[in-house]
Amino acid sequence: MSTELPFVVRALRLEAAGVLSVELVPADAAAPLPDWTPGAHVDLVVGDGSTRQYSLCGEPGAPWWRIAVLREPAGRGGSAWVHDHLRPGDRVRLRGPRNHFALEPAGSYLFVAGGIGITPLLPLLAEARRRGAASRLHYFGRSRRGMAFLDELAPYGDRIRVHAADDGPRPELRDLLDGLPPDALVYACGPSRLLAGLRAATEAAGRPDRLRTELFSAPVPAQPQPAGAFTVRLDRSGVEVTVPADRSALDVLLEAGVEIVNDCHEGICGSCETRVLAGAVDHRDHVLTAQERAAGDCLMVCVSRAAGDRLVLDL
Ligand code: FES
Structure with missing residues (x-):
């Protein structure tokens, strides 16, 4: 915590x-x-x-x-x-x-910011430069007036491309991936439309595993996700609660008096990350990487559920 x-x-x-x-x-x-x-x-x-x-x-x-x-x-x-x-x-x-958006090792980096999404990318860009990795940033916004930190980005020279809508036509997102080396990673932060477009572009390029994103809000699932009831056992207190199909584990745990830091309730902030001691997880968050999900040792209790009928949590 x-x-x-x-x-x-x-x-x-x-x-x-x-x-x-x-x-x-x-x-x-x-x-x-x-x-x-x-x-x-x-x-x-x-x-x-x-x-x-x-x-x-x-x-x-x-x-x-x-x-x-x-x-x-x-x-x-x-x-x-x-x-x-x-x-x-x-x-x-x-x-x-x-930090759920840390700079993983890669040969080079493509950073894509939309509006205020520039904020996490500023230190990531500096860190990529510190590591000596090739990098470039495409920064999208409605108008330069509303795009923060352009002065701080100026020293990066032509590694920064600013795309303000009122400057004229902007590149297609798929074009940003042109010539990207196989070992490059794409880091993006911005509105959900931009991130969905990049997800589609990386999938079309056969490289969805190279995209890392930081969301402002959770995307709406195309289909309602099925959910069943499950049991949660709290290892430290021995308390056991049942999470019904129509409620989140977080809501049930808070109601039972368990203290868990939480904020977004959408699986995007990482506040409610909790260690899993036993049981398989049906991950529904937008925070954990594929590797972290595969490890199965933590979950976001606000959205994720048991893949079976029981979880044991380190609470
Ligand atoms: S409260 Fe934000 S990820 Fe759970």
Whole structure:
């Protein structure tokens, strides 16, 4: 379970129209800042006590953390709270960091960002450069006005391609894969339409296993997924609960008084990751890689279920 730490807002900066970056330092100046790796995100506790996930987009090892928040007028209110209420010197609470989007070894990298999806890719791009790997970034947005961090990307020169809709026609996603070496990995973060397009393009190119994505929201399954009831045994307490077909394990466990960090309830944030001690898992999250799923030693209890009739969890 992630530890919650108090932080203080060190600085705010408008990075683009509607995008505010927030620099954060530990409230206790003597407290060590937890290590993080490129691709990591943190949970920020917003005004109503709920949490929102934001990618860390500063430099690992720096004495402060940086996140960037897009104001989303149709959102749940977390981004408006950040934009309208946070000011330098304010205290906030953060959990994490966690990383389900880390840079795996590869010969080269293709990064694809859509809008605010640039945030995890900034440190990933820097890490690829640090490793000496060939890389390029295609950054899609509606207009340059709203595309954050273009100034920070400028030193990468022609390794960065900016595709603003109001600049003119943009490349087809399948064209981005042209000439990509077999050992390359594709990292993408952005709206679900962009990620679905890339998934289709990598599948058509026979390389779906080379795509790594970070989602903003869970895609709607084409068909309702069948679900049956199963039993969950909590190894540490010996408690056993039944998860009916129409409920999630997370809901049942929370109702039973089990403390589990959770946020999205859609299998995209990784907050509720729980260790599995026995039983096969029907993974339905959008966080774990194919290898992590195959290992079968953890699951996201908000969406995933037992593949059989019973799971034993490390709770
Ligand atoms: S609560 Fe977000 S993955 Fe489960």
